[in-house]
Amino acid sequence: MSRTIVTLAFLGATLGLGVTLPAHAVDGVSDDTVTIGAFGPITGPAAFIGLGGRDGMNLAAKEVNAAGGIHGRRLRILFEDDAHSPSRALAAVKKLVDQDRVFMIFSVAGSNSTVGVIDFVKERQVPMYVSIASAPQVTQPFSKYLFRGGTTEAARYGEIYSEFLTQGLGARRIGFISGRDEFSKNEADAVIRYLRSWFNQEPVKRVEFNIGDKDFTPQLLELKQANPDVIMISGHPAEGAIILRQARELGLNQKFFGSGTMVDNSIPANAKSAAEGFMAAWLTPLYFGSRHPDMVKFETAWRREYPNMPAGRPNVFDLLGYGDLHVVAEGLRRAGPDLTRDKFIAALETLRNWRVSMVATPRTFTPEHHIGNLSLQIMEVKNGEWTPLAWESKRPSDILKHLKK
Amino acid sequence: MSLALNAQLLFSGVSVGSVYALVALGLVMPFKAAGIVNFAQGELVMVGAYIALFLSVGLHLPFHLVVPITMALAAGFGIAIERAFIRPVMRAPEFTIVVATLAVGLMLKNGVRLIWQDNLYPLAVPFSTDVLALGPVRINPLLLYMDGTAIVLMALLALFFRFTRQGKAMRAVAQNPEGARLMGIRVSWVFSATWALSTAMAATAGMLLGALFGIHPEMGHVLIKAFVAAVVGGFVSLPGAVLGGVLVGVAETFSGAYVGSTFKDVVAFLLLIGVLLLRPHGLLGTPLARRV
Numbered sequence: 001m002s003r004t005i006v007t008l009a010f011l012g013a014t015l016g017l018g019v020t021l022p023a024h025a026v027d028g029v030s031d032d033t034v035t036i037g038a039f040g041p042i043t044g045p046a047a048f049i050g051l052g053g054r055d056g057m058n059l060a061a062k063e064v065n066a067a068g069g070i071h072g073r074r075l076r077i078l079f080e081d082d083a084h085s086p087s088r089a090l091a092a093v094k095k096l097v098d099q100d101r102v103f104m105i106f107s108v109a110g111s112n113s114t115v116g117v118i119d120f121v122k123e124r125q126v127p128m129y130v131s132i133a134s135a136p137q138v139t140q141p142f143s144k145y146l147f148r149g150g151t152t153e154a155a156r157y158g159e160i161y162s163e164f165l166t167q168g169l170g171a172r173r174i175g176f177i178s179g180r181d182e183f184s185k186n187e188a189d190a191v192i193r194y195l196r197s198w199f200n201q202e203p204v205k206r207v208e209f210n211i212g213d214k215d216f217t218p219q220l221l222e223l224k225q226a227n228p229d230v231i232m233i234s235g236h237p238a239e240g241a242i243i244l245r246q247a248r249e250l251g252l253n254q255k256f257f258g259s260g261t262m263v264d265n266s267i268p269a270n271a272k273s274a275a276e277g278f279m280a281a282w283l284t285p286l287y288f289g290s291r292h293p294d295m296v297k298f299e300t301a302w303r304r305e306y307p308n309m310p311a312g313r314p315n316v317f318d319l320l321g322y323g324d325l326h327v328v329a330e331g332l333r334r335a336g337p338d339l340t341r342d343k344f345i346a347a348l349e350t351l352r353n354w355r356v357s358m359v360a361t362p363r364t365f366t367p368e369h370h371i372g373n374l375s376l377q378i379m380e381v382k383n384g385e386w387t388p389l390a391w392e393s394k395r396p397s398d399i400l401k402h403l404k405k
Numbered sequence: 406m407s408l409a410l411n412a413q414l415l416f417s418g419v420s421v422g423s424v425y426a427l428v429a430l431g432l433v434m435p436f437k438a439a440g441i442v443n444f445a446q447g448e449l450v451m452v453g454a455y456i457a458l459f460l461s462v463g464l465h466l467p468f469h470l471v472v473p474i475t476m477a478l479a480a481g482f483g484i485a486i487e488r489a490f491i492r493p494v495m496r497a498p499e500f501t502i503v504v505a506t507l508a509v510g511l512m513l514k515n516g517v518r519l520i521w522q523d524n525l526y527p528l529a530v531p532f533s534t535d536v537l538a539l540g541p542v543r544i545n546p547l548l549l550y551m552d553g554t555a556i557v558l559m560a561l562l563a564l565f566f567r568f569t570r571q572g573k574a575m576r577a578v579a580q581n582p583e584g585a586r587l588m589g590i591r592v593s594w595v596f597s598a599t600w601a602l603s604t605a606m607a608a609t610a611g612m613l614l615g616a617l618f619g620i621h622p623e624m625g626h627v628l629i630k631a632f633v634a635a636v637v638g639g640f641v642s643l644p645g646a647v648l649g650g651v652l653v654g655v656a657e658t659f660s661g662a663y664v665g666s667t668f669k670d671v672v673a674f675l676l677l678i679g680v681l682l683l684r685p686h687g688l689l690g691t692p693l694a695r696r697v
Binding site for chain 1 (some may be wrong): 521
């Protein structure tokens with residue numbers, strides 16, 4: 001008799017477990033939590049990317065959780081530093097996936113690190129939402145597991161910058177000073193490619209530097225000899241500020257145009273008067289200090305969360321991390337309460353021009369492409385402040401057209 | 406390239422070299438005085454810059470007070486490091502001491518990160534940074550301060566080691582600590598004074614570097630080139646450290662312009678190997694004499 005009771009009890013327990021198990025079978029999903037693994041550089045010369053991305057992302061997660069979470073689940077974010085190294089990024093993401101068993105990966109890492117983990121997340125079929133990285137490998141060839149959010153394609157930088165330099169500024173002789181890291185290299189390559197294919201122009205000179213360099217005299221003197229109309233700096237704000245200052249010191253009075261990472265308050269703070277007239281591209285519709293209620297709301301919340309930050313923060317990466325974590329939250333919302341990775345991917349693919357507010361560009365994903373954003377705004381330093389230029393791109397993008405072929 | 410461009414390259418090379426020289430002087434100093442190769446010197450440069458930042462931005466002190474207070478606080482900090490981390494291992498093999506300085510450097514860098522993170526902070530200076538034109542050569546006055554500071558510090562240190570009792574005591578301790586102790590020199594005091602002096606020098610370099618390039622936890626990376634400069638110069642020679650720094654800076658700048666920017670980082674190490682092959686004791690160092 002007692003054996004029968006024990007057997008029945010065991011069967012009951014097993015069946016009971018069988019009923020409840022599937023709800024917890026997805027890595028990183030429990031009844032009350034969705035665990036997201038994030039990575040980016042918060043140490044080293046590219047820390048300004050990861051610090052901004054992480055802080056913006058955490059602020060968005062806090063807002064989502066304060067509003068009750070998603071389908072009763074709170075967002076829990078585990079963050080790993082990659083120091084802008086592809087190998088360290090891979091180790092971080094392997095830990096997040098295999099040890100921490102996260103639901104998905106969120107990258108605020110920049111191109112250098114992100115390219116190091118692409119093969120791994122594809123192989124493990126873990127969705128990775130890339131907030132900050134323009135490397136072509138994220139979206140091409142197409143993978144259902146990879147999404148690119150706020151930063152646009154390196155090729156799109158090429159299209160818009162080549163059009164702005166030749167049509168907006170009327171430059172006929174364009175020189176380049178570009179970093180050797182993945183982002184800077186890809187960006188400068190793309191601009192040169194579109195200068196050739198769309199406008200039949202060759203750069204008059206291209207010189208390179210390493211992230212962390214402090215002296216650019218040899219490169220700038222080479223550019224000076226080539227006598228360009230406009231010089232494009234493809235790199236990051238720390239080097240950009242020194243390049244601008246040294247260029248003016250060396251008597252280069254040309255117009256300078258910079259990367260999609262360079263609209264940053266640390267440029268006028270560090271380059272001072274040498275930054276005046278410097279132009280670069282910005283990845284959101286509004287700039288800091290705007291009186292638009294959405295920007296006022298963001299800046300108020302950010303400063304409450306992160307007091308005592310230096311000049312230069314919040315930066316574009318805070319906005320990208322913030323906007324994109326809200327996109328992920330919207331995807332989780334649309335995926336419904338029975339969350340799986342496939343449902344999440346399918347839900348993200350239903351987003352059309354979705355954004356949390358005007359502090360982010362609209363994101364669109366479809367089953368054919370996962371390129372969230374194709375728009376950029378050109379900005380200029382005037383009286384020490386970044387201000388939007390009225391110029392707009394008129395030439396339609398070839399990027400989605402090429403993808404469909 | 407034209408003469409004007411070469412003159413510009415020469416000035417830039419000397420200026421970059423004076424950055425290396427300033428840090429190299431801080432490396433040579435504890436080696437000369439206590440036989441220690443201090444691999445935390447780059448991080449001491451960084452700590453000096455952050456002290457100045459705190460005084461300038463946090464306490465809003467004027468720059469003419471920031472400089473001496475930073476040097477004084479840095480000197481005190483150097484003594485604290487020596488007492489806490491270096492003195493306990495002074496009797497250990499040299500390799501252990503080198504590893505201890507590396508560990509101190511890592512602790513300092515990550516300690517700074519805990520407070521300020523890896524943000525780039527500008528350090529405002531009250532003097533004009535308007536570019537000066539000297540014929541075809543354009544000069545940032547901050548670089549002139551850098552050049553001048555390296556030369557003045559070298560001269561003051563050389564005088565200190567040659568003519569003062571404390572300087573002579575430091576040299577005696579470096580040569581033979583036990584012998585120096587028997588002659589009545591307080592060896593522990595000499596060690597502390599050495600760290601105080603070299604950390605104050607590092608802070609001076611940190612303030613200048615911070616004003617030029619901004620303040621960042623990784624700014625101590627300049628140590629690698631400074632180490633090359635010190636070895637090229639002879640490691641025990643103060644003028645050698647300055648000469649080594651200038652040679653490395655000029656070689657980098659000219660090779661960057663004539664060979665290509667990729668070559669810039671290689672040339673310092675080629676110079677190091679070349680000098681060591683031809684003069685193993687460095688350009689201004691003296692060969693070790695051993696009685697047999």
